[in-house]
Amino acid sequence: MVPRRSFLLAVLAMVLVAGAAAPAPAAAAAAAPAVTFVDIPGDGGVVLKANVVRPAAAGSYPAVVFPSSWGLNDLEYLAQAKAMAADGYVVVSYTPRGWWASGGEIDTAGPKDLADLSKVLDWTVANTPADPAKIGTAGVSYGAGISLLGAAADKRIRAVAMLSGWTDLVYSLYSDQTRHLQSSGLLALAAQIVGNPGPDLTGKLGDFQANRNVEQVQAWARVRSPATYLNQINANAPAVLIANAWGDSFFPPNQLVDFYGKLTTPKRLELRPGDHAIAELTGIVGLPNAVWTSVRGWFDRYLKGDAGGTTPGKVLVQPDNAGMETYGNWAELSTGNRRYGLGSIRALDQTGLLGGAPSTGWAKTVPTDRDTVANGGVVLLTNGISAFTGQRPQIWLPAVDRGRAGVWAAERPSSPLRIRGIPKVHLNLTGTSGDGSLVAYLYDLDRLGTAKLITHAPVSWLGGAAGSRSVDLALSAASYDLPAGHSLTLVVDTVDPLYYDANEAGDAITIAGGSYLDLPIR
Template sequence: MFGYRAAAVLALAATAGTAAVAVPPAAVARAGAPYDYREISIPSVDGVRLDGNVFVPRAKGPHPAIVFISSWSLEDHEYIAQAAKFAAKGYIVLSYTARGFFNSGGGIDVAGPKDAADGSRAIDWLLAHTPVDRSRIGFAGISYGSGISQIVAARDRRVSAVVAMDTWGDLVESLYANETRHMGAYTLLALSGRLTGRLSPETERIMNDFGANRNVPELVRWGKVRSPGAYRDRLNARRVPILISNAYGETLFAPNQLLRHFAGLTGPRRLNLSIGDHATAHLTGLLGLDGRTWNDAHRWFDRHLRGVANGIDREPPIASETAWTRRIETYRDVAAMTRRVERLGLGAPGATARGDGTLGALAPAGWARTLRTGRDSGANAGIVIVSGGLQTFGLPNAMPERLVSRRAAAVWSTPVLTATRRLRGVPRLDLTVTPSRRTGTLVSYLYDVDARGTARLITNEAHSLLRGTPGRPHKITVNLQATAYDVPAGHRLMLVLDTRDPIYADAGTPGGALTVRAPSTLDLPLG
């Protein structure tokens, strides 16, 4: 099993590798191009200067403009191929490296107030140095740049539209959902940030506290300020058009918090959901290649900055890709993705499955299954970015069912399905759990198992009890991450519960145990 550091290095290589092969500036600043290109330096708050570049059309202005903000651990040339495409259509395109990274000054602020101020200073620079139409300025970015873009739009009325790729709505939930530290995501961000940039003193302190599991209230306060969802009222008040493009398999910014953020937006909005992981659906676009998500980014800005009647504002707001089929389904809103819910009662784990809505057979006096804390059953959520990213190319996170240890896990299975189950939305577990100690972590996995016993991971989630009463049953709800997945006839659904996974921190104590018992249920969202 890969450790956190090895997983982080692999994920960083998978993400940053595209930057190494990005289109060089000389290739886009060619003779005869309908724009001029130059490297720039943008003055910002605290005497910091931001490294950047700008494309300016040679035709007479004023022109609409797009500001791209770099991803975490990348720099302003990340978007150069797409910037050239936009510039060829008449946009001024400014890209800058977020503060604290590479040649930009200051310390990494993690989408904090200084990052928001930097976005406004980029607009100031455009107004002072280019023939920009101040009423038609858009912001965009992948990952880190996407969250900052939304926050800048909430704080600066000069932003007219946003494209946010691989973004987040709630940073606290992204890193600390269900009071469980997401150590895979944290390790990737901390390691890559230190390798490619300079953490501010506040960021250094917060990251150290997170790693040591201390000062959690301060972490929550810090994260809320850096959550676009905290600024929805401002975005809605101005009806800022926002296009969001994310992946179902996200291991950095998992989909549930993002779906809630999107559902709360009331202005012009669009959500593209793809199969994959963080940034994997957008990487080819950084090389200038066409693709659904980048094509929609062009259409979105063309509509809301140039006034082109291309119809994107009249299409259903949600376009969702179904796992393995590449089929795109459209919906009017998040709630419409799930048409009905099928509830399955959990019976005795490992018993013969029944076809009456029960996973396992109910023992006459009920059932209970005790799981020792800190034991990894072999079921796992994979390697951050890498495992989910491979799904972009049709390679599932799969394992032989027989490798899941029944000694370390509770396992339930449906009968062989006679018809396809179209999972659309958020599977939900309602569990009765009795801890032997005050703390403990329960990790839930939902698998698709074929006739040969190969189990493909559909979704997962972790939940920690941090203030449990030993010996007393607790009712807990676990919302597994949203999915769009067809489980074919002839396959089975398998639910696995254990107490440890490499991408999550384990809140269990040595010698502790969690006992899952009746009544407990699994709700399947069906489309």
């Protein structure tokens, strides 16, 4: 097991997995409340390593419990914990079972993790000046999922802040029946380096990677999905703040939109540019950060009763290339839907028209085992860097091999096109095998051929008959202003390094007439 204080090198290695960083600088730490390191007995006597930061003055205070992220330990939230303690909160951060020096095996937000969380709440009430009627949970990534799941299992949790978390783990692993390759690989690597995965997690990861026992893996994932317990969360009625990134490559945001719409508790949804845990990263190291400002305001409102805290019932979105926007609900983002039919491929440039009514009488065949320069990038890095630079990942569209992909470009509008919501693609296919995969990319194409990626998604079909079929895929939710004079462009190919594909080598898939893109616009 890794020694408790020998964390620096692994934290630096795992920052790409969990989106966290080292504690605040020493100068800032000197002025912060003192930190007490403790051992908390978890379920079955498992020892959980933890730290407590509390106000200096005597009294009763609201409490917030932070489970640490996948691959990190209880030092992760130190900067935020000190700031919150200085503002009148008891803060307990702990390392979930199976990680670092905590005992047991990784339970992946399963029943043992939830029992542990309740034990941490018991300990907090018994050993700190925490008000048992004013308890919240929060976390990034793994800690976010445990926090929201815990609100279904323990009625004492009155407020939750879920940052870069998931609501449907099946969707996160198998969205549109396509397994996520890079994200699952990084999670497995972290577990091997600083965790004790045990036979349960090791077996499930092995099954996932080998694409076997799919039903068992999905059943295991459903047990670990807040969406499974939506009714119980609504019954317990905690206030739920959900914050995530448009380009989260671990937990794509579409699942959050669906879950948020079904929540009947006090709620708020925030989406910003970036990838997994990037939007909240600077706050982890104690720098000013909009996500953490919302979190503090959320707890102020629901644990302190401060009416001036973060406002519920709002959907806050920061487009990739526009200013912050606030709506009353998700449906308000778009005021309409525009259908773009996919047209026949021109012989001159091997590009089809994107627009107008869907047409028939044409076909475009692409090979199943040939990649193109169109891709979703590298997990965490591509969208993460774009969050800091303000520049979306881009390619030079003429470099997309038309022998390996279908490309359709729309007429250039005279005014900006405001994309808000979840674009959807319907593809009619012929000549397909029983199993197969496609990936669709939506680009912003300028006049020089530079194409910026707006959104994308894979889709697979498994176990059906060979022949013709239709597939519908929802691209990842997007908020983007296509500039006037730029062309909305759709690229479809069969290979992306982010995902496993179900294609047979040497095969081909034909995209046929009647296919179209539905674009939510404002």
